[in-house]
Amino acid sequence: xxxxxxxxxxxxxxxxxxxxxxxxxxxxxxxxxxxxxxxxxxxxxxxxxxxxxxxxxxxxxxxxxxxxxxxxxxxxxxxxxxxxxxxxxxxxxxxxxxxxxxxxxxxxxxxxxxxxxxxxxxxxxxxxxxxxxxxxxxxxxxxxxxxxxxxxxxxxxxxxxxxxxxxxxxxxxxxxxxxxxxxxxxxxxxxxxxxxx
Numbered sequence: 001x002x003x004x005x006x007x008x009x010x011x012x013x014x015x016x017x018x019x020x021x022x023x024x025x026x027x028x029x030x031x032x033x034x035x036x037x038x039x040x041x042x043x044x045x046x047x048x049x050x051x052x053x054x055x056x057x058x059x060x061x062x063x064x065x066x067x068x069x070x071x072x073x074x075x076x077x078x079x080x081x082x083x084x085x086x087x088x089x090x091x092x093x094x095x096x097x098x099x100x101x102x103x104x105x106x107x108x109x110x111x112x113x114x115x116x117x118x119x120x121x122x123x124x125x126x127x128x129x130x131x132x133x134x135x136x137x138x139x140x141x142x143x144x145x146x147x148x149x150x151x152x153x154x155x156x157x158x159x160x161x162x163x164x165x166x167x168x169x170x171x172x173x174x175x176x177x178x179x180x181x182x183x184x185x186x187x188x189x190x191x192x193x194x195x196x197x
Contacts, residue, residue, distance in 0.1 A: 017171060019171055019172070019175050020171070020174065020175060020178070022175075023175045023178050023179060024178070026179075027178065027179065027182050030143075030182060033139075034136075034139075034186055034189075037132075037135065037136055037139070038136075038189070038193070040132070041132050041136070041193065044128055044132065048128065051129060052129050053197070055195065055196060057129070058113075058133070058194065058195050059113055059116065060195050060196070062109055062112065062113055063113075063191050063194075063195040064191070064195075065109060066106050066109050066110065066187070066191070067187065067188065067191050069102050069105050069106050069109070070102070070106055070183075070184045070187050070188075071184065071188075072098075072102050073098075073099045073102035073103055073106070073180070073184065074180065074181055074184045076095045076096070076098040076099040076102065077095070077096070077099045077177045077180050077181070078177065078181075079091075079095040080092050080095035080096040080099060080173065080177075081170070081173050081174055081177050083095055084162075084166070084169070084170040084173060085170060087166075089159075089162055092162075092173075093155065093159070096151060096154065096155045096173075097155060099151060099180070100148060100151050100152060100155060103144055103147060103148045103151065104148065106144060107141065107144060107145070107148070110137065110141055117130075132194075133194055136190055136194065137190065137194070140183070140186055140187060140190060143183045143186070144183060147176070147179060147180050147183055150176050150179075151176065151180075154169075154172065154173060154176060158172070
């Protein structure tokens with residue numbers, strides 16, 4: 001059985017190696033997905049006779065803490081990649097571990113928010129506002145969970161590749177980092193749109 005060889009040389013037509021080009025295409029589809037949901041939110045809000053203000057119904061301090069947590073995770077993600085570029089595997093493990101902890105903290109805080117809503121009988125069926133809130137934040141949380149799975153793999157068993165093929169491993173981390181930064185960027189838009197406006 002033949003395998004497709006891994007390439008890390010930049011392509012002449014794109015200036016990117018194949019995996020990086022692939023993640024940019026994937027992220028373009030994600031922009032369309034979240035863009036459609038944001039557009040639906042805007043159209044529903046503009047057309048609504050009454051629309052609750054997020055700060056009246058959502059926990060703004062928890063949302064703000066989650067924003068800081070995700071921005072911190074983006075910094076540690078970048079530092080983990082930079083550590084690999086400097087051949088510092090120990091620092092990579094530390095920084096990626098901190099990224100995973102930030103991601104888990106985000107999910108814990110989000111579960112506290114959801115639990116508070118559910119305990120007060122507030123579900124997506126309550127009204128259009130909560131339907132879009134749970135849809136956008138729920139989809140975002142699923143992206144966080146997917147990211148956590150990949151990050152844990154790269155921190156744990158996937159890290160064995162560092163010994164056999166450090167360039168490919170570093171490129172894998174870079175590709176995952178681009179995904180992670182995108183997920184963080186989505187939250188930076190979600191927080192003010194849903195919680196503050």
